Amino acid sequence: MTAPADQAARTALEAARWAPSVHNTQPWSFAVAGEEISVxxxxxRKLRLGDPGGREVLISCGAAVFNMTTALRDAGREPIVRILPDPDRPSLLATVRLGPAAEPGEDTRTLAREIERRHTHRAGFADAVVPEQVTAAWERDAMAEGATLMIFRTPEAVRGLAGLTEAAQAVQAQDRPYALEVFRWGRAPGSRRDDGVPAGTYPNEPEGEFAQRDYARGEDWGAEESPFTGSGLVALLTTREDTREAWLAAGQALEHVLLHASANGISAAFHTQALEEPHLRDFLRERVCGGAHPQMLMRLGVAPEEGRRVRRPLTDLLGP
Ligand SMILES: Cc1cc2nc3c(=O)[nH]c(=O)nc-3n(C[C@H](O)[C@H](O)[C@H](O)COP(=O)(O)O)c2cc1C
Known part of the structure; x- marks a missing residue:
């Protein structure tokens, strides 16, 4: 059965809220006019130092668009999406029309069920092997949205990516304004704020091969040591271009892969420090990605735990 228009729009907006975003900044706003939602x-909410060009903002907003379209399909509507529809209004990232009635496919239903369940992991993974047919399906997911998921299977390649992450994290941690910008998005225990990275969603002590962001700056806000130590499967999401359109495509691809992975019982950890350093990002593009532009660095694996997630209420997200 098709959901009525206002209910379908609401479902789409509720789904958008649960998208991943850099440091849980939730850097989006929405407006509804008739059967059209603008994003x-x-x-x-942009990171002035970490993301001056707004690349990570647009990846986050692209993920929100993917959640909206998935939820609409699940609600029995085939959305009509226009990305950057008006060159005279660059702040308008996308419009999503509710579209005609259409029966959702099983894949859509599976992805839609994961929207509120998917969550970011920030510690080691169990030593489970992800079958190649599963990773091949994720590669197709990324491609369907106009991006490429590169998976790194050799210890040397993984070490190289971990080393660059470590270097970027070490330099950023010593850059006081930069480190304070990250810390500003750390959410203290018991805080009532509805954004930022919650205490307890990262380990207290550095763990594993890939350096973590420091959301606590010496405060005892992290979790106890995790029982798992594996790095998981290391992957880079890339795009051919490095335009605003490509960043939005990367965000849609990211969420497509993450929801599918979540349906496979797999969560993701992100390590995007090196991608915020233009020289390191160029180095990765030229030496690792065959000229494609790296957009997200992640580890994917099995970690049986509940996510702890906070989001702003819908009323805060609706602009004029
Ligand atoms: C563009 C982008 C960059 C991110 N970079 C990192 C990162 O470097 N470290 C990290 O722990 N999480 C990173 N994340 C994950 C966010 O912190 C996470 O999505 C957010 O806190 C919301 O939590 P949730 O994914 O559990 O819903 C990133 C997410 C996005 C979209």
Whole structure:
């Protein structure tokens, strides 16, 4: 059965809220006019030092668009999406029309069920092997949205990516304004704020091969040592171009892969420090990605735990 228009729009907006975003900044706003939802970036939520060009904002907003379209399909509507529809209004990132009635496919239903369940992991993974047919399906997911998922299977390649992450993290941690910008998005225990990275969703002590962001700056906000130590499967999401359109495509591809992985019982950890350093990002593009532009670095694996997630209420997200 098809959901009525206002209910379908609400379902789409509820789904958008649960998208991943850099440091849980939730850098988006929405407006509904008739059967059309417009998606805008919220410039006040951009990382001034970590993301001056807004690349990570647009990846986050692309993920929100993917959640909206998935939820609409699941609600029996075939959405009509226009990305950057008006060159005279660059802040308008996308419009999503509810579209005609259409029966959702099984794949859509599977992805939609994961929207509120998917969560970011920030510690080791169990030593489970992810079958190649599963990773091949994720590669197809990324491609369907206009991006490429590169998977790194050799210890040397993984070490190289971990080393670059470590270097970027070490330099950023010593850059006081930069480190404070990250810390500003760390959410203290018991805080009532509805954004930022919650205490307890990262380990207290550095763990594993890939350096973590420091959301606590010496405060005892992390979790006890995790029982798992594996790095999981290391992957880079890349795009051919490095335009705003490509960043939005990367975000849609990211969420497509993450929801599918979540349906496979697999969660992801992100390590995007090196991608915030233009020289390191260029180095990765030229030496590792065959000229494609790296957009997200992640580890994927099995970690049986509940996610702890906070989001702003819908009323805060609706702009004029
Ligand atoms: C563009 C982008 C970059 C991110 N970079 C990191 C990162 O470097 N380290 C990290 O722990 N999480 C990173 N994340 C994950 C976010 O912190 C996470 O999505 C957010 O806190 C919301 O939590 P949830 O994914 O559990 O819903 C990133 C997410 C996005 C979309």
């Amino acid at each position: 805008r970036a919220d410039p006040d």
